Amino acid sequence: MSPRDQVEYLGEFEQLLLFALLRLGDEAYGVTIRQEIARRTGRDIAAGAIYTALERLEARGYVHSWMGEPTPERGGKRKKYYELLPAGQQALSRSYENLQRMARGVARLVTGDS
Amino acid sequence: MDRKRKYFGERPPRMAAWMLRLMLRGERGESVCGDLEEEWREQIRRGGKRAARKWFWRCAWQSIAGTRAVAPMTEDALQRKRDRGGFMENILQDVRYALRGLRKSPGFTLVAILTLAIGIGANTAIFTVVEAALLRALPYRDSSRVVHLFETQKQSGPGQFSYLDYTDVRAGAKSFENVAAYGFFRASYGGAEGSEILSGGRVSANFFPTLGVEPVLGRGFSPEEDQVGRERGVVLLTHRLWQRKFGGDPKVIGQTVRLSGSPLTIIGVLPANFHFARLGDPEMFVTLSPPQNLAGRRFTHFMWTIARLREGVTLEQAKGELQFLARQREQVDTRWHKDTGIDAVPIREAISGSIEPLLKGLLAAVGAVLLIACANVANMLLARATGRQREVGIRVALGASRGRLVRQFLTESLLLSLLGGAIGLLWAGWGVRAMLAVVPAARMQAFPFLKNLEIHSGVLGFTFALCLVTGVVFGLAPSLRASSQVAERLKEGGRGSTARKRLGQAFVVAEVALALVLVTVAGLLTRSLMQLIHVNPGFDTANLLIVGVNAPPARYDNDAKVEAYWRQVTGRIESLPGVKGVAKIDRLPLVGSGNTGTPSMVGRPAATQSTPSAQLRSISINYFQVMGIPLLTGRNFAETDRAESPLVIMVNKQLADDIFPGEELLGKRVTFAFTPGRDFEIVGVVDNENVTDLDARTKPVLYFPESQGWSTSMNLLVRTLNDPQGIVQAARTEIHAVNPETTISGVITMENLIGNSTPVFMRRYPLMLIGAFAGVALLLAAIGIYGVMAYAVSQRSQEIGIRMAVGARPADVFLLVLKEGFVLATVGVAAGLLASMAVTKFVAAFLFRTATTDALSFSASALTLTLVALLACYLPARRAAGVDPLVALRHE
Numbered sequence A: 001m002s003p004r005d006q007v008e009y010l011g012e013f014e015q016l017l018l019f020a021l022l023r024l025g026d027e028a029y030g031v032t033i034r035q036e037i038a039r040r041t042g043r044d045i046a047a048g049a050i051y052t053a054l055e056r057l058e059a060r061g062y063v064h065s066w067m068g069e070p071t072p073e074r075g076g077k078r079k080k081y082y083e084l085l086p087a088g089q090q091a092l093s094r095s096y097e098n099l100q101r102m103a104r105g106v107a108r109l110v111t112g113d114s
Numbered sequence B: 001m002d003r004k005r006k007y008f009g010e011r012p013p014r015m016a017a018w019m020l021r022l023m024l025r026g027e028r029g030e031s032v033c034g035d036l037e038e039e040w041r042e043q044i045r046r047g048g049k050r051a052a053r054k055w056f057w058r059c060a061w062q063s064i065a066g067t068r069a070v071a072p073m074t075e076d077a078l079q080r081k082r083d084r085g086g087f088m089e090n091i092l093q094d095v096r097y098a099l100r101g102l103r104k105s106p107g108f109t110l111v112a113i114l115t116l117a118i119g120i121g122a123n124t125a126i127f128t129v130v131e132a133a134l135l136r137a138l139p140y141r142d143s144s145r146v147v148h149l150f151e152t153q154k155q156s157g158p159g160q161f162s163y164l165d166y167t168d169v170r171a172g173a174k175s176f177e178n179v180a181a182y183g184f185f186r187a188s189y190g191g192a193e194g195s196e197i198l199s200g201g202r203v204s205a206n207f208f209p210t211l212g213v214e215p216v217l218g219r220g221f222s223p224e225e226d227q228v229g230r231e232r233g234v235v236l237l238t239h240r241l242w243q244r245k246f247g248g249d250p251k252v253i254g255q256t257v258r259l260s261g262s263p264l265t266i267i268g269v270l271p272a273n274f275h276f277a278r279l280g281d282p283e284m285f286v287t288l289s290p291p292q293n294l295a296g297r298r299f300t301h302f303m304w305t306i307a308r309l310r311e312g313v314t315l316e317q318a319k320g321e322l323q324f325l326a327r328q329r330e331q332v333d334t335r336w337h338k339d340t341g342i343d344a345v346p347i348r349e350a351i352s353g354s355i356e357p358l359l360k361g362l363l364a365a366v367g368a369v370l371l372i373a374c375a376n377v378a379n380m381l382l383a384r385a386t387g388r389q390r391e392v393g394i395r396v397a398l399g400a401s402r403g404r405l406v407r408q409f410l411t412e413s414l415l416l417s418l419l420g421g422a423i424g425l426l427w428a429g430w431g432v433r434a435m436l437a438v439v440p441a442a443r444m445q446a447f448p449f450l451k452n453l454e455i456h457s458g459v460l461g462f463t464f465a466l467c468l469v470t471g472v473v474f475g476l477a478p479s480l481r482a483s484s485q486v487a488e489r490l491k492e493g494g495r496g497s498t499a500r501k502r503l504g505q506a507f508v509v510a511e512v513a514l515a516l517v518l519v520t521v522a523g524l525l526t527r528s529l530m531q532l533i534h535v536n537p538g539f540d541t542a543n544l545l546i547v548g549v550n551a552p553p554a555r556y557d558n559d560a561k562v563e564a565y566w567r568q569v570t571g572r573i574e575s576l577p578g579v580k581g582v583a584k585i586d587r588l589p590l591v592g593s594g595n596t597g598t599p600s601m602v603g604r605p606a607a608t609q610s611t612p613s614a615q616l617r618s619i620s621i622n623y624f625q626v627m628g629i630p631l632l633t634g635r636n637f638a639e640t641d642r643a644e645s646p647l648v649i650m651v652n653k654q655l656a657d658d659i660f661p662g663e664e665l666l667g668k669r670v671t672f673a674f675t676p677g678r679d680f681e682i683v684g685v686v687d688n689e690n691v692t693d694l695d696a697r698t699k700p701v702l703y704f705p706e707s708q709g710w711s712t713s714m715n716l717l718v719r720t721l722n723d724p725q726g727i728v729q730a731a732r733t734e735i736h737a738v739n740p741e742t743t744i745s746g747v748i749t750m751e752n753l754i755g756n757s758t759p760v761f762m763r764r765y766p767l768m769l770i771g772a773f774a775g776v777a778l779l780l781a782a783i784g785i786y787g788v789m790a791y792a793v794s795q796r797s798q799e800i801g802i803r804m805a806v807g808a809r810p811a812d813v814f815l816l817v818l819k820e821g822f823v824l825a826t827v828g829v830a831a832g833l834l835a836s837m838a839v840t841k842f843v844a845a846f847l848f849r850t851a852t853t854d855a856l857s858f859s860a861s862a863l864t865l866t867l868v869a870l871l872a873c874y875l876p877a878r879r880a881a882g883v884d885p886l887v888a889l890r891h892e
Helices: A012-027 A030-041 A047-059 A086-103 A107-111 B014-023 B026-064 B075-084 B087-104 B106-135 B163-172 B207-211 B239-246 B315-332 B347-352 B356-387 B389-397 B402-437 B457-483 B486-492 B498-533 B559-574 B623-627 B653-658 B724-738 B750-756 B758-795 B797-805 B810-846 B855-881 B885-890
Strands: A063-070 A078-084 B146-153 B176-191 B194-203 B234-237 B256-259 B262-269 B284-287 B301-309 B340-346 B544-550 B579-585 B614-619 B631-634 B648-652 B669-671 B680-686 B701-705 B713-720 B743-749
Touching: A012 A030, A012 A047, A012 A078, A012 A086, A030 A047, A030 A078, A030 B026, A047 A063, A047 A078, A047 B026, A063 B026, A078 A086, A078 B026, B014 B026, B087 B106, B087 B402, B106 B347, B106 B356, B106 B402, B106 B457, B106 B758, B146 B315, B146 B347, B163 B176, B163 B301, B163 B315, B176 B207, B194 B743, B207 B301, B234 B239, B301 B315, B315 B340, B340 B347, B356 B389, B356 B402, B356 B457, B356 B498, B356 B758, B356 B810, B389 B402, B389 B457, B402 B457, B457 B498, B498 B758, B498 B810, B498 B855, B544 B724, B544 B750, B559 B579, B559 B713, B559 B724, B579 B623, B623 B713, B648 B653, B653 B680, B653 B701, B713 B724, B724 B743, B743 B750, B750 B758, B758 B797, B758 B810, B758 B855, B797 B810, B797 B885, B810 B855
Parallel strands: B194 B284, B234 B262, B614 B701, B648 B680
Antiparallel strands: A063 A078, B146 B301, B146 B340, B176 B194, B176 B256, B176 B301, B234 B284, B256 B262, B544 B713, B544 B743, B579 B614, B579 B713, B631 B680, B648 B701, B669 B680
16 A cells, blocks of 8 residues: 555544534534634634645545635635535544543543543 | 625735735635635724734735645645645745755756856847847837838849839829838038038928827928928927937927028927937938929939838738839830839838848857757756655655656756846846947947847846746756656666666757857858958958048039139148048948949930949049059040030949940940930940949949039048058048038048948858857857766766776776767767758858858868867866776775
């Protein structure tokens, strides 16, 4: 398998994105995704980065997008909505489970919880 | 929908928004732009207008440049992110990478950039001239609709019109909405600072309307001011004269100036950018106002004609109509119009047509130089590629695609060519100035659009485009080579495949061939020039000074006064030490055609248009003696030939052969259409001198004695014992001593006159330029051969070591390397000779008595190139011979 074949694992940022999609449901587009991530993690991410990553995820079949209605606040430009697909859900759940398995028992050493 | 947004009166920064829209396309662009606009309001509310603007710019930049906010996991993700990341980031990254690579090998970079600078700079310089001469818009309205008309005749080139022919065309040709005429006009300008001779134009009243040129001050000519037989009353100044003599004073309209004694009123000033190259560099314009006697003659051609095509009419249609008119006129008047026609060409061709072939040739030459430069840099890149194989191999193993690598290498090439182009621009600026500075002022008259040439935006655009094309041309092959078969090369240990070697050799062969072609052309031009300079014009050209003298006509208003004036002037100059003799002639030899006329022998049928015309000259009695032209039969003019005596003329042998072959001419009488009722007796026949151009066939000439047609304007020909320049000052003094108001012009030695004459100059100047380019090409080719051989030797040190270890002596190795270089050069020379035979056909027009396959030039250039190639191989061969076998064998 050459390095260019399937990478099944998600990077940290990609995981944040997919979780954001889950949370936002039908309302997931650039602005809302960015704000959700900023509010919950404090990470301030540029719009371009979000779209770049989402496009990559779409190419792998994890998400799909569609164009919405233009609004005057956007200067007449349309919104691009994203939605999680089953394959994406599986990839996200796999990543999350891996993390949990690794963290079982030792997580409190990192977070300070018990 | 109310689109007036009340963002507290603020809109997002327009520059940033525009940049975003430009750089991001499609859905992504729409989404990002929309998002930013949506959040814009929020940002203002959050932190105020200024913070919001900063935020907007930051987001915009991040979105365009891709972003660092993503944390990719592997090289693959990195690759793909970069692949699909911001458009700008890829380019920037490539450029950064390329810069780093170039900095690491400064020697290579420097040589490459300088090589490219030479090639690109030369092209920029020539293009600047080409643009000004052939491409730039002419200062006339819709200049593509303006045409220049010519009379055509079987035996001579495009000719002027007679007044009646001009009015015929004006009345009869429906294809034109306007037909105008023009001619040269010289006058002495009597200003406060003393007199000078100004050149200008005499034009019909509709001349400027035909061109579509309006005066910037005052008005143009009105039809009443341009009448046959009426005295001239008005004058138009050019912008330059207005500035020079009147300091740009707007109150100049209505003032009077004296031109050759006649007062003329200034009615207007022409625009600053106006030029009309056919008149050279005119300073003022007067009306045509042809004299009654000239205007009535169909055979006196003294005007040129231009016209503007009517709306919707094509040049072809107009030409057809003109041919029809010519045939009509032929039937009406067979004497003066048999076998004549009328032709029309676009005005640009009439203006720049004469140098178009030269400019095209120069473009080809610098193109060849650029190709040679590209070959050199390509070879250098190929050599460099072998050194980077490990690096490339690692990148491929990590997932870089071939396309990616090629793009990276091409970026490097483009960077090199852009840097080289920048330096080349600088050199081109100097080059153009130098190129034009060596052209004598008199020659530049014909090309006013080449004055004050500078590098402007059009040229910059050309240079930029050329850099891009050049970068791809020399960079593509090495880039493809460098990025291919990497795995195979990793295994090999990086020694380079045969294919790579062959490519390098092919480049060298191409370089040598191109250089050979240039050197051959230079050789042909040299031979041509030599042949021309050694043409004997029929008189003695050494130690001869020319002085143009114009006495004020008002002072000398009768024959006796004029005769006395000249006697004084020539007497004074003859008595100067070092002067052997002084003769006079109205128009100098070797400066082109002068007045012409067709002689008819008295008692025979009159001459027609098909009779060859002869050149007419008015000379002093001692002309042939001073010039060294032998008298063949009959007698010379003498003091006894005066105005009251019977009219006499002398002819040259060419006239006897061409017009009256096989006849005894002495004592016969001839007359001319413009001398009705008067005839002239032929008293002598002289040997031929070339009165028109050095490279032209000698023409029939009729000489008139000045005593039977005195003129106040003549050229002195002063034969000196030693250097003619020595008596210039003294001659001026003597002439002014007779009359201080005399205007002296055109002081030059005969040898310089010949050197600056059109035929000589038009061969010497191209030779200078082509010679320079050929020299550069030779140098570049030599460097190229040296580079390739040196590199080959360095790569083969192991092989050489083995050879020496088994018994080869240093001399053998030396010869081996030399032989390889020689073989390469020979192939290049052979290719070049074949190419030359095809190419030299195109320079035939510039050659004089030299064949396009002149054996001497061809063999000389082949020899030159072979020697240069061998010389270039010398150092590498020596280095090869100096290889220590032990060291070489150890170095794996």
